[in-house]
Amino acid sequence: MNLTTEKFYNLFWKNKTCRNLFLLSKEELLETSTFGTEQNYFSYSSNRIIISNANEEGDESDTIKFRNENTLLTLDKNLEERIDYFKPIIEDFLDQNFKKAFEKLSYDIENKGWSLVIKLIRLLSNEEKREINIIQLLQGYGFIGKHLNSFEEIEKDLESKLIPKKGNSLINEHNIKTFFEGIKFVKELYVNNSYKKLYSTNQVLVNTLNSEDDFGSRIKLFGLLYEAGIISASNQDAIIECSHCEPGTYKGVFQLKLNPKKLNNLKCPICSKELTYFVPYTLNEEIYQIVKSKDGILLDALKYKLHSKGFDYLSNQHYLKDIEVDCLFEAIIENKPVLYVVEIKMFKLNTTHNKLKSKIKQSYGKLIEDVERLKSLEDFKEKHLKPLLLVNVTDKDFINEIRYEIKTSNSGAVHKESEILNLDLLKFSD
Secondary structure, eight states: OOHHHHHHHHHHHHOHHHHHHHTSOHHHHSOEEEEEOSSSEEEEEOSOEEEEOOOTTSHHHHHHHHHHHHHHHHHHHHHHHHHHHHHHHHHHHHHHHHHHHHHHHHHHHHHHTHHHHHHHHHHHHOSTTHHHHHHHHHHHHTSSOTTOOSHHHHHHHHHHHHSOOTTOSSSSHHHHHHHHHHHHHHHHHHHHHHHHHHHTOSSOOGGGSOTTSOHHHHHHHHHHHHHTTSEEEOSSOEEEEOSSSOTTSSEEEEOOOOOGGGGGGOBOTTTOOBOEEEEEEEEOHHHHHHHTSTTHHHHHHHHHHHHHTTOOEEEEEEETTTEEEEEEEEEEETTEEEEEEEEEEOOOOSSOHHHHHHHHHHHHHHHHHHHHHHTTSTTTTTSOEEEEEEEOOOOHHHHHHHHHHHHHHOOSHHHHHOEEEOTTTOOOOO
16 A cells, blocks of 8 residues: 555545545546446546536536537537538549549459458558559559659648649638638637536536535545645646636636645636636546445445454455455454454445435345355354445435334344444444
8 A cells, every 4th residue: 555545544534524525436536438328338437536616506507508508509510611611622622633543543442352452561561662662552543643753752742732822722821711710610619528528527516525515625625635645636628717707708728736725716817706617636546446446445445444453354255156245354242253244335326315225225135145145154154244234325314214224124133133334333443
């Protein structure tokens, strides 16, 4: 474990706001992209945390979204017009200079197929004669004249056709101006699509993560994470905009290396009001690998705590071909050894209580079934097994509600021994 991870767990166990943040599922903590369909999809969580002061349901967030959508609609239309403008010009240039060459190449591709491909591979694989072979090939099809005998001569000939001059239908003053305007539109299109990706991210924004924490505590936490090297400034663009001024009055996309606790100092130079910001930060690589692992921060945090308290444990143990126990550790309760069989479950918390409750009960049922089967094994026959479902849900009252419902509806011995806990409810004797 590196020094930064040690600093992280020191903060994690002492700071409730830090636990609330990092006990989110990886899809809620990290920026996650999903590809494919609902039935067949792949998701990837990047090493990026976006800090923003835009409330998901706030007026400034709606203002930012509608402004950007209006800009994107305008840019799409203008870019389409410029493509339509250049399309016939480029087609005419190609027809004048390379029409017969393309027709001949197309005919050979259609009629010779793989034999042409093999011929090209042979010509290009000969390093000593590669330049000569390419030039002869281009001359054979008519892409260049017979008087051109080197790449340098080809380059100069092409440049002469692209020099702006009177009568040049492709390169002239008007087309150059239109081209650079098009480049500007492409740039604006990229910027505004990047903007859209930031404000529509899957991440639960910093000031709406958990009702137990306020915006100030979140920003203070990010400041502590930054100073400890747990998060660092990203090389990716940050975006700021004044939602109080008229659209386009003050808006920027740039590199920003700033301690998160200083973000609230960003003010509009026009109206002096607070700017809306979306600033990406990078998570320390070792912690990132822990967060995006199957059991997330929850299993690693448990192992860290067990180690610090002097408990021996085993993790990711396999039994009976289809049972994996996330963690096993033994504790003395009332002077008797008890073996905890721990199932770790990281749930998406940004959902309804009913859905979350259903998933927790389903995981609990699976744990009980596994423990019942484990009791038949020789290694566990003489052990006092205690099933423990450890979840990332931070709401203690909600967990107690589920525990009560399960205990009152199940009377078996294993159910009486079982527990559903989060890290705050999990107590270790010193």
